[in-house]
Amino acid sequence: MLEKNALLLLLLATVTILVGTVVTMVVPFKWINDPKLAIASVKPYTPLQLEGRDIYIREGCNNCHTQTVRPLLSDTERYGEYSKTGEFAYDQPFLWGSRRTGPDLARIGGKYPDAWHVKHMKDPQSMVPRSNMPKYAFLDRPLDTSLTEKKMQALKFPYTPQDLAEAKGKTELAALVAYMQKLGNDIPWRQANKAAVVGELKNPFQDNLSVLPEGKALYKEHCAQCHGDKLQGEVGPKLSDMDKPDAQVFTTIFSGSPNAGMPAFGDTLGKERTWKLVTFLKHQQRH
Amino acid sequence: MNQPEGYADDIVKGFLISSMVWGFASVLLGVLISLQIAFPDLNFPPYFSYGRLRPIHTNAGIFGWGIGSFMAFFFYITQRLTKTRVWSHGLARFQLWLFNIVIALAAVTLLLGMNRSKEYAELEWPVALLVVVLWVIFSVNIMMTIAKRREEQMYISLWYIVATLVGVAVLYLVNNAMIPVSLTKSYSAYAGANDANVQWWYGHNAVAMVLTTPPLAIFYYFLPKSTGVPIYSHRMGMIAFWSLIFMYLWTGAHHLLWTPVPDWVQTLAMAFSVMLIAPSWAAVFNGYFSMNGQWHQMRENYLAKFLIFGITFYGLQTLQGPSQAVRTFSAFIHYTDWVPGHVHMGTLGWVSLVLFAAIYYTVPKVYGREIYSVPLANLHFWLAVTGQLIFSITMWIAGVQQATMLNASNPDGSLHYSFMETLIELYPYWYGRALGGIIYLVSLLIFLYNIGKTIAGAPKAVAQNA
Numbered sequence: 221m222l223e224k225n226a227l228l229l230l231l232l233a234t235v236t237i238l239v240g241t242v243v244t245m246v247v248p249f250k251w252i253n254d255p256k257l258a259i260a261s262v263k264p265y266t267p268l269q270l271e272g273r274d275i276y277i278r279e280g281c282n283n284c285h286t287q288t289v290r291p292l293l294s295d296t297e298r299y300g301e302y303s304k305t306g307e308f309a310y311d312q313p314f315l316w317g318s319r320r321t322g323p324d325l326a327r328i329g330g331k332y333p334d335a336w337h338v339k340h341m342k343d344p345q346s347m348v349p350r351s352n353m354p355k356y357a358f359l360d361r362p363l364d365t366s367l368t369e370k371k372m373q374a375l376k377f378p379y380t381p382q383d384l385a386e387a388k389g390k391t392e393l394a395a396l397v398a399y400m401q402k403l404g405n406d407i408p409w410r411q412a413n414k415a416a417v418v419g420e421l422k423n424p425f426q427d428n429l430s431v432l433p434e435g436k437a438l439y440k441e442h443c444a445q446c447h448g449d450k451l452q453g454e455v456g457p458k459l460s461d462m463d464k465p466d467a468q469v470f471t472t473i474f475s476g477s478p479n480a481g482m483p484a485f486g487d488t489l490g491k492e493r494t495w496k497l498v499t500f501l502k503h504q505q506r507h
Numbered sequence: 508m509n510q511p512e513g514y515a516d517d518i519v520k521g522f523l524i525s526s527m528v529w530g531f532a533s534v535l536l537g538v539l540i541s542l543q544i545a546f547p548d549l550n551f552p553p554y555f556s557y558g559r560l561r562p563i564h565t566n567a568g569i570f571g572w573g574i575g576s577f578m579a580f581f582f583y584i585t586q587r588l589t590k591t592r593v594w595s596h597g598l599a600r601f602q603l604w605l606f607n608i609v610i611a612l613a614a615v616t617l618l619l620g621m622n623r624s625k626e627y628a629e630l631e632w633p634v635a636l637l638v639v640v641l642w643v644i645f646s647v648n649i650m651m652t653i654a655k656r657r658e659e660q661m662y663i664s665l666w667y668i669v670a671t672l673v674g675v676a677v678l679y680l681v682n683n684a685m686i687p688v689s690l691t692k693s694y695s696a697y698a699g700a701n702d703a704n705v706q707w708w709y710g711h712n713a714v715a716m717v718l719t720t721p722p723l724a725i726f727y728y729f730l731p732k733s734t735g736v737p738i739y740s741h742r743m744g745m746i747a748f749w750s751l752i753f754m755y756l757w758t759g760a761h762h763l764l765w766t767p768v769p770d771w772v773q774t775l776a777m778a779f780s781v782m783l784i785a786p787s788w789a790a791v792f793n794g795y796f797s798m799n800g801q802w803h804q805m806r807e808n809y810l811a812k813f814l815i816f817g818i819t820f821y822g823l824q825t826l827q828g829p830s831q832a833v834r835t836f837s838a839f840i841h842y843t844d845w846v847p848g849h850v851h852m853g854t855l856g857w858v859s860l861v862l863f864a865a866i867y868y869t870v871p872k873v874y875g876r877e878i879y880s881v882p883l884a885n886l887h888f889w890l891a892v893t894g895q896l897i898f899s900i901t902m903w904i905a906g907v908q909q910a911t912m913l914n915a916s917n918p919d920g921s922l923h924y925s926f927m928e929t930l931i932e933l934y935p936y937w938y939g940r941a942l943g944g945i946i947y948l949v950s951l952l953i954f955l956y957n958i959g960k961t962i963a964g965a966p967k968a969v970a971q972n973a
Contacts, residue, residue: 240756278620280558290765305767308699320842354550490921
């Protein structure tokens with residue numbers, strides 16, 4: 221019968237398609253973004269952050285970067301606390317992406333100081349050797365704010381004239397960095413997750429010169445971008461005559477120093493490699 | 508004008524030529540962006556950077572090449588299966604113009620950075636609106652032709668065509684709901700995890716309603732036409748049809764495993780993805796069993812080779828897809844190069860091989876010519892398959908390697924590799940992928956040359972029925 225009745229076929233095909241649609245796409249609206257899942261500390265974007273987000277969209281950053289940390293060890297150890305539904309309540313559109321050609325950015329906010337981002341965005345390879353990210357130096361141009369207020373109204377985000385003024389006279393790059401610094405930072409996960417260093421902080425490689433080449437390589441890969449090739453300091457302070465106990469140097473590298481803009485490297489390096497780095501740094505200081 | 512039985516085949520010709528142009532553009536861009544990943548200095552921002560070009564590559568491929576040739580074949584097949592001339596020739600001609608304008612507008616606006624960011628639904632609202640107009644007039648024209656048909660029975664291909672028309676309409680309208688800010692800027696009407704769930708309901712069913720049901724309609728029509736053997740089981744085709752269009756719509760969230768969309772949505776998606784193996788393989792078996800006693804045609808008939816390799820890649824694709832939709836495996840390979848490897852087996856292997864066969868069959872028919880060169884078509888076939896396999900296999904190995912490195916840990920529980928340490932190991936694979944793409948591009952040039960020469964060739968002495 222269906223082979224002969226086109227209208228019936230059309231109707232039945234429509235109904236068939238709609239079953240799964242309703243169950244898995246329409247019904248979840250009742251659960252997702254439920255007030256119970258809201259997180260009070262998650263705030264809407266400010267005008268400057270929103271403009272930055274629109275630049276992120278315009279340049280198609282989501283083609284290479286995801287914005288969801290999955291509750292899997294390789295994700296949480298690398299990027300931080302796993303992503304919660306409530307954190308995305310103001311994301312129209314969502315920007316979770318589908319491919320990590322570059323790293324996930326859901327927890328990038330607060331990881332590096334602004335100056336790091338600016339340098340990196342203009343010339344990624346200068347900060348991360350062998351990175352394949354395109355250069356975005358052209359973003360160092362005035363930000364167009366003619367639509368900012370309309371955008372805030374369209375999304376029903378609260379703002380004050382002061383907020384709007386804050387976005388004026390900025391560069392596109394500054395807006396993008398403002399957006400990235402907010403990412404994943406609305407919940408206090410960094411404080412909560414701060415790696416507690418347990419046990420005795422004793423350098424297992426003290427005076428072990430054989431680890432120096434590895435320490436030097438680690439420095440070149442992870443530290444030189446901010447502290448300079450010769451430890452002379454750039455974005456971060458100079459390290460060439462650092463006079464601090466091994467345990468303190470270890471703690472700073474391993475857990476970071478958020479207020480000073482120093483990222484935590486414990487996740488990336490682990491204890492052993494951190495100690496090798498400490499040994500290298502301390503060895504530089506002696507000469 | 509050679510229009511046997513009064514069918515409006517100028518429309519078919521127009522869409523075929525347009526789709527081949529867009530398809531070539533898509534592969535060319537694909538090669539360029541694959542090189543940009545391997546050699547970042549090939550990015551020339553603002554316009555010619557990977558982030559802006561990749562959506563043009565996917566849109567030109569899926570909508571320009573895919574939808575363009577589906578429109579050609581839907582007009583070709585529908586007219587013949589209904590023994591009826593297209594309902595409105597004028598509307599179809601308008602549609603051809605509008606189609607090319609929309610794809611060109613899409614390319615230009617995406618280059619300018621007007622982008623909604625949702626994958627395969629990137630176009631800003633004025634262009635998206637034109638897409639809706641395009642689809643409505645196309646659907647009305649095809650449905651009216653079916654309604655006025657002179658052949659009572661509707662062959663399975665028509666079923667898939669009807670499902671495509673409805674499916675695409677529902678998907679596109681829902682996922683494009685937006686809040687406009689200006690002519691060139693809008694925001695999604697949904698937020699966060701809701702937006703993600705809607706997007707991947709759309710995204711995966713674009714695979715269903717654009718990259719599965721239309722090529723199946725084409726496969727079911729052109730396999731018997733090309734080989735002279737009937738489809739093994741019409742009934743199996745019908746059962747597969749209903750279960751396919753029922754189950755597909757549940758599976759979108761397998762793109763969102765381990766993300767903050769509700770677990771039960773993910774679990775349903777996982778289960779239905781695995782169940783989809785059955786209807787998918789019903790089509791594969793239908794293809795294989797039809798060839799019973801006719802396998803020698805794989806040697807003698809280049810069209811059979813394209814079609815059977817095409818349906819074989821479909822079979823492999825629909826085994827690999829469900830395996831990726833399982834949580835444990837997804838945890839491992841999601842977000843790595845494995846996935847582009849998977850996608851390109853579907854697009855370059857399954858969809859394009861079937862389309863090549865259909866074009867090789869149709870062009871001589873609608874132009875009243877003989878195919879210019881069968882040896883060139885064979886060369887095209889082998890280069891296309893080689894290029895595609897190099898591409899996909901390289902990416903699978905790259906994906907598994909990176910996933911392994913990302914998961915490696917030290918005895919103290921910390922991760923062994925930084926992200927960058929895993930990335931720099933991918934460069935050799937990216938060179939390999941670009942090589943695969945270039946081989947595929949060369950195969951495409953041979954194909955276009957062959958088709959061009961066919962069209963320019965001398966008319967066939969004896970007019971034949973299409």
